[in-house]
Amino acid sequence: MEKNRLEAFSDGVLAIIITIMILELKQPAGDGLKDFLALAPTLLAYLLSFVFIAIYWINHHHIFHDAEQINVKILWCNIAWLFSMSFIPFATAWVGTYPHSRVPLSLYFADMSLASILFHLMYYFIFKESGCGKFRLSARNIISLVTYFAAAVFGGYCPIAAFILVAVVSLWWIIPEKKTCECDIGGITDV
Numbered sequence: 001m002e003k004n005r006l007e008a009f010s011d012g013v014l015a016i017i018i019t020i021m022i023l024e025l026k027q028p029a030g031d032g033l034k035d036f037l038a039l040a041p042t043l044l045a046y047l048l049s050f051v052f053i054a055i056y057w058i059n060h061h062h063i064f065h066d067a068e069q070i071n072v073k074i075l076w077c078n079i080a081w082l083f084s085m086s087f088i089p090f091a092t093a094w095v096g097t098y099p100h101s102r103v104p105l106s107l108y109f110a111d112m113s114l115a116s117i118l119f120h121l122m123y124y125f126i127f128k129e130s131g132c133g134k135f136r137l138s139a140r141n142i143i144s145l146v147t148y149f150a151a152a153v154f155g156g157y158c159p160i161a162a163f164i165l166v167a168v169v170s171l172w173w174i175i176p177e178k179k180t181c182e183c184d185i186g187g188i189t190d191v
Contacts, residue, residue: 005071005079007061013082014057020089021049042096046107048167049092052112053085055173056119062176063123066130073125081118085109102156107152109162116148138177144169 027048028035043075067074088111095108120141127135147169155162 001070001075003064003067006075007064007068010056010060010078011080014053014060014085017086017089018050018053020052021092024089024093030041037145041092041099044163045092045096045099048163048170049088052115052169052170053088055170056085056115057120059173059176063126065124069129071125071129074122074129077118077122077125081115081122084111084115084118088115100159105155105159106152109148109155109166112166113145113148113152116145120145137171139178140172 002020025042027040028039056083091104091108091111098104124135150167151162169179
């Protein structure tokens with residue numbers, strides 16, 4: 001399969017995911033500022049999710065830029081990653097409605113954690129397909145994986161801290177990592 005088809009399909013799915021998220025937002029109950037501010041948890045969850053998806057979209061393009069071959073493992077891993085990403089609108093709506101409840105928070109951050117794990121796995125398969133040397137994760141990759149996992153496990157106990165930590169780690173990925181060697185296919189670029 002040509003990588004352009006995989007990228008176009010992924011772009012389309014991510015565009016639909018973002019569209020679904022905005023359609024899930026409800027109008028305030030009234031026309032006052034107080035009514036608008038009552039939606040703050042939902043709007044903040046939407047903002048974090050939107051940035052999360054946008055950063056992944058940029059980094060997805062980044063890791064596929066230099067990929068030469070797309071094999072079945074990469075295809076299925078990309079599909080699994082898109083599946084985890086497609087769950088974000090549901091998790092965002094639920095955590096926006098119940099921002100202090102452990103189960104919605106755990107599900108929301110678990111989905112982010114799964115997306116991160118699958119993205120790293122996809123990058124690993126792309127790296128191996130390129131025939132380059134030894135695969136390794138950077139400190140930023142490891143910190144991201146640990147942060148999303150910790151937020152999934154402990155986020156229900158301190159929601160504000162979990163949101164802030166995940167937001168900071170996600171924003172850290174606005175600028176993808178630079179290539180570390182000529183054979184490196186873009187450095188692993190995850191959120």
